[in-house]
Amino acid sequence: MAIIAIANQKGGVGKTTTAINLSAAFARKKKRTLLIDLDPQANSTLTFLPLEEVPHSLYDVLADHQLTLSEVVKPTKTPNLCVGPSKIALAKLEATLVGQFDAPYRLKDALATVRNDFDIIIIDTPPTLGIMTVNALVAATHLLIPIQASYYALEGTDDLLETLERIRQRPNPTLELLGVVITLFDKRTNLARDIRKNVCQVFGDRVFKTVIGKNVRLEESPAYRETIFDYAPDSSGASEYERLAKEVLKRVA
Ligand SMILES: Nc1ncnc2c1ncn2[C@@H]1O[C@H](COP(=O)(O)OP(=O)(O)OP(=O)(O)O)[C@@H](O)[C@H]1O
Numbered sequence: 397m398a399i400i401a402i403a404n405q406k407g408g409v410g411k412t413t414t415a416i417n418l419s420a421a422f423a424r425k426k427k428r429t430l431l432i433d434l435d436p437q438a439n440s441t442l443t444f445l446p447l448e449e450v451p452h453s454l455y456d457v458l459a460d461h462q463l464t465l466s467e468v469v470k471p472t473k474t475p476n477l478c479v480g481p482s483k484i485a486l487a488k489l490e491a492t493l494v495g496q497f498d499a500p501y502r503l504k505d506a507l508a509t510v511r512n513d514f515d516i517i518i519i520d521t522p523p524t525l526g527i528m529t530v531n532a533l534v535a536a537t538h539l540l541i542p543i544q545a546s547y548y549a550l551e552g553t554d555d556l557l558e559t560l561e562r563i564r565q566r567p568n569p570t571l572e573l574l575g576v577v578i579t580l581f582d583k584r585t586n587l588a589r590d591i592r593k594n595v596c597q598v599f600g601d602r603v604f605k606t607v608i609g610k611n612v613r614l615e616e617s618p619a620y621r622e623t624i625f626d627y628a629p630d631s632s633g634a635s636e637y638e639r640l641a642k643e644v645l646k647r648v649a
């Protein structure tokens with residue numbers, strides 16, 4: 397079973413957009429999919445669930461084991477897709493877990509209790525390399541890095557790769573770099589094409605063939621609380637995330 401952490405400590409590179417729409421693409425392929433939202437901003441969660449339907453969050457599972465993961469996981473209106481919800485309370489987790497010997501393992505332990513209920517798990521992470529992202533990387537089988545096609549695209553990837561190596565040394569030796577997806581790509585500019593070349597030089601065959609272009613529909617869809625497949629099924633964003641999902645499934649098979 398694949399558990400894919402989507403991480404990049406750079407903000408606004410398309411982590412959440414990728415988490416939402418890849419999860420939806422997998423669910424449409426009849427994969428029983430769980431989207432775990434580890435970002436206190438809760439953008440993934442709120443795309444699928446109104447706040448009033450989220451009485452509890454992963455905080456209650458990860459902080460003090462008040463609830464089990466299956467007690468907080470919620471089905472969404474997308475068949476085969478469930479969400480492990482975040483709330484702003486998750487922002488307290490870092491402080492709550494300070495000094496706890498098992499702090500990095502909390503999510504891994506929680507996911508072990510629902511493994512048989514899902515075929516694939518996607519984890520959305522916040523733009524930090526803090527305890528939430530570490531929990532995601534310890535629990536995951538694969539890391540997927542979205543990189544924004546901007547001038548500073550590769551800034552910070554050294555730190556992320558160093559974190560990947562540290563986690564591989566001890567808590568999770570089998571964690572694989574699944575791939576790098578270039579996002580927010582503007583094919584009209586030479587700059588975007590140069591950046592793509594640079595990213596390919598660093599990451600080689602790990603770069604997915606599918607590139608996610610800049611697409612207004614992708615930007616609008618969360619505001620309407622819909623995935624791209626419901627909001628604009630004929631958009632380039634929908635077909636690109638559909639193609640990315642196929643590439644991902646081939647690599648995790
Ligand atoms: N391909 C795209 N085309 C147009 N807009 C996009 C695209 N991908 C993401 N966006 C928009 O860019 C912004 C940042 O995207 P997103 O929230 O997915 O990034 P993030 O990496 O999760 O950010 P954060 O680090 O804050 O969690 C959002 O407003 C989103 O709607």
Ligand SMILES: [Mg+2]
Pocket residue numbers: 411412413435439521522
């Ligand atoms: Mg996000």
